[in-house]
Amino acid sequence: TPTPTTTVEWPLTCTVGPGLEGAIACETKVGYVNGQKGWLVYRGYNIFDLCAYSSFEEVSYLLLHGSLPSPAELEAFNQKLSTYRDISQTLRLLMNFPVEQISPMAALRLGINLMRQKQTFRDYEGALSDQAPIASDEDSIPMETLPKGDREAIYQFDKPHFIAPMDTASDLGSSTELESCYRLISGVAVLTAAIVRIRQGKLPIEPRRDLSHAANFLYMVTGEVPDDLQTRIMDVNLILHADHGMNASTFSSMVVASTLSDIYFSIGAGVAALSGPLHGGANEEVIKVLQEIGSPDRVELWFDRARKEKRKIPGFGHRVYKAYDPRARILGPLAEALAQQNPKMTLLMKTAKKLERTVVESLGKEKKIFPNVDFYSGLVYKALNLPSSIFTPIFAMSRVSGWTSRIIEYLEHNRIFRPRAIYTGDFYEDFPRQGDSK
């Protein structure tokens, strides 16, 4: 087990490269990555131990609260998360937008924004029952701006009682920042499952409170309770993606939070940053590349061409890891275990293994390029029969634990993020240049 050590004093002088490489943004106790040694640590615990003995719920509690929960605390936390699965009012609103016409990440961001609206549902209810809408506060969406649709249809969820009554619904905003974090952890998973269903022309499935976070998610996507292996692998996958240092999406969400914007906007910013192909979008690209290659015997030819074209191979390389990504080390065998259950995966898996060997033999020593977590997460989702368009939202539904934990921690001693740029443009007047930084 690695022992995280603090070797620097804060504030410190550091050398910063392009892409803020080497810049130190803040102090944290949430998580630690050692890229040279391939370590990943959450609140002092080795990722290998957490994956072996913990659950996503327990890890989320650990990240947010700083210590592992007692059995009673975990029970209470699980209860809370399952209660917060009821975001029926947000889903009602979401379904009034053309969700199937926008990307799943855009839909997720929209859904998170809608979760933020505390008064909206009341406005909406008023309009639905032809009463005068309750005067909206500045946060709410006035009814007139919602696209017109078949308003009756949005009530036709799979189960008649899906829409909870107003007074018991948990979807009414929250009193504390921490409650909003719990609400977001549950809500992003429910939104992701609902977005898959809506894109398939189906209605969202009512969440089940008796299932774990991972099992409920898979159930809400497929309508079937997953088996133990599928549930456990999904759970481990969520643990692995929950936090990872000052990555682009975490930093983006913290930058927004540092302006004292609210947590929903901040998490929306994390979702936006995660959607890019250099970050969370890579897992979808991995599957596209494996399908493009087609079979193991075509890997070398494909790789030589990709090198000539100076193409970045999705699922390989990392800004921090210059050793094998521990997350890929854990996920690789799990992807293989799932693939064995699913004959459609055999060719894809064999192609992936060959590509991994080829890339590592060629670029491992030379450039320290190894598979990253995205190389195997896409294969895990594919083996679980999840559509590739929601691979990145699944990443978000896990990383929301890390985003919220780091935001809460940072806000304890908040200072707005405000780096500078080196001006390399022209001066068309003779400005006095002393100081130069203004």
Ligand code: ACO
């Ligand atoms: N395939 C081929 N060569 C690569 C790859 C790759 N996937 N990644 C890096 N390199 C090479 C670069 O060409 C560069 O070579 P050079 O020094 O000869 O120019 C060198 O390695 C350093 O690469 P940079 O792009 O400078 O590394 P950076 O730290 O800026 O980027 C990144 C890291 C974005 C992850 C990059 O490795 C990449 O684009 N990988 C593919 C996309 C991907 O898998 N993203 C997921 C990242 S993990 C995550 O977000 C969960």
